[in-house]
Amino acid sequence: MAFAILAARELGLRCATLWTASACGEADLSNGHLDTKMDWIPGMPADLRLRDLPSVVRSTDRDDIMFNFFIDVTATMPLASAVILNTFDELDAPLMAAMSALLPPIYTVGPLHLTARNNLPADSPVAGVGSNLWKEQGEALRWLDGRPPRSVVYGSITVMSAEHLLEFAWGLAGSGYAFLWNVRPDLVKGDAAALPPEFAAATGERSMLTTWCPQAEVLEHEAVGVFLTHSGWNSTLESIVGDVPMVCWPFFAEQQTNCRYKRTEWGIGAEIPDDVRRGEVEALIREAMDGEKGREMRRRVAELRESAVASGQQGGRSMQNLDRLIDEVLLA
Template sequence: MNVDHLSWNCFFNPESNKVIFHYVYSNSESIKNAEFVVGNSFYEAEKPVFDYLNSSKILPIGPLLSSQRFGKPAGVFWAEDTTCKAWLDEQDVNSVIYVAFGSLAILDERQFQELALGLELTGRPFLWVVRPDITGKAIIDLPKGFKDRIGDRGMVVQWSPQQEVLAHPAVSCFMSHCGWNSTMEGVSSGVPFLCWPYFADQHLNQTYICDVWKIGLKMIPDENNMITKEQIRDKVEELLGDGEMKKRALAMKEIAIKGVEKGGASFENFNTFVSAIKQEV
């Protein structure tokens, strides 16, 4: 672990870091008074940590995924472009690079352009979520001639139904900011990661993905703090050429899904929580 990546050290100015540190500290103190702490994780994902805590009040009940019965997940504020599902249906199995950086990450314009050129350079189909505010500017400019050169090989949307996309058989990998919800969704779909963290917990989540679970690769900024188009191409090829990485990702998926099924660890933890609520009532 790099101390610069602790959540209270990696915001963008000392005052913000100070606020986050006090928030984390007060939250940790408050937890001492809680009967239970439930979380969107599962025992096998963080086994050494849960074993170290050795606490019956820490209850991982994840991965928490939305059900088709109840529509889109809570907390999704952008309108989903569902036309991408029909486009995915037309792609080969395990062929599509899915690129999404969540609802907060910002790329500067140079990096945004380099990412576009990197996806083009891969020669592979891609589905890219480009929020209207992803560069922090009112107008987003793709590289000149990009759409003409890409044609039908790539699709750009403002937001996607991410769980459905990740579960689609056409998706081969997930280029992600490594937010925890996205991490759990990717793990639950058995998809390997290309990790591009932005701030907060995302750097530590990357450590889990790449160094602990070994189901992803890190994107490494160069001396100019740029992830180049050549690195993007090379990392995609390295990831998709690693059959063992995919096997580990699929094994993680099986463990995650079993945990929330009847009799699984997350299922039983949730029942423990519900039973405690009933007793209080």
């Protein structure tokens, strides 16, 4: 928050700011404007499009609250003593040099859920404390226990219209794979999330619907083969640690940018168009689960997982960066 940085400077205190979105994320129109190339952003690919940038940056309303909040926060970040990023060096190395030229010292300490799990003492009062605001349903893990390796599609997507809910539902059903899907009560904008009886009849025992679940554990379960996701950053890191490629339907914030990087820079994801159709959902899931592109995505995500796990261990790069942050900034 910008006010915290300003308050720290006024009081003469050191202040390290935690950027909870992705590093690439720091950095609707139908007239082709969103395909405009953004080849002038330091550290970003030359073929980046306007549609690949965070939604608040693409706002056409310069009085938009979130747009101005975003501008205020990013303008204030150079005043901090340090910037902490929830990522690991091997994932975002090309961006670090460009960001380092614009910001205070940067410390990559992620994936945070992994570094916390590996390095907190078992008797720590915050050990095992999660960040979910929804009640997790443990039966999802028990349901996965009876499934073959890499045979299940796990889905957790942000709010959508009732029409899009049906397209996703029938796309999952038509794929032929077993699936575990989080269908929260608030999933549909302005209405309750409801699926027709024939959907349950068509999917039978190969489907399980939940309102929430322990996502990091689900993604690390050997039965999960693909993650159908809105492409949030925490979900992205959890999927990498779980060794699971992604089929993405980005919605807001920096999800579009995350999706773009997963699709073209890291090679670990595919993208569903904004106006989702069941045939596209079905085809992308099948390709990600058993197609040639899916095998390549699985190979790439396995490489990134290896780097993430190494970074989050005692003595790993992220833990070294955390020690440096304490010594060089907080205790200096």
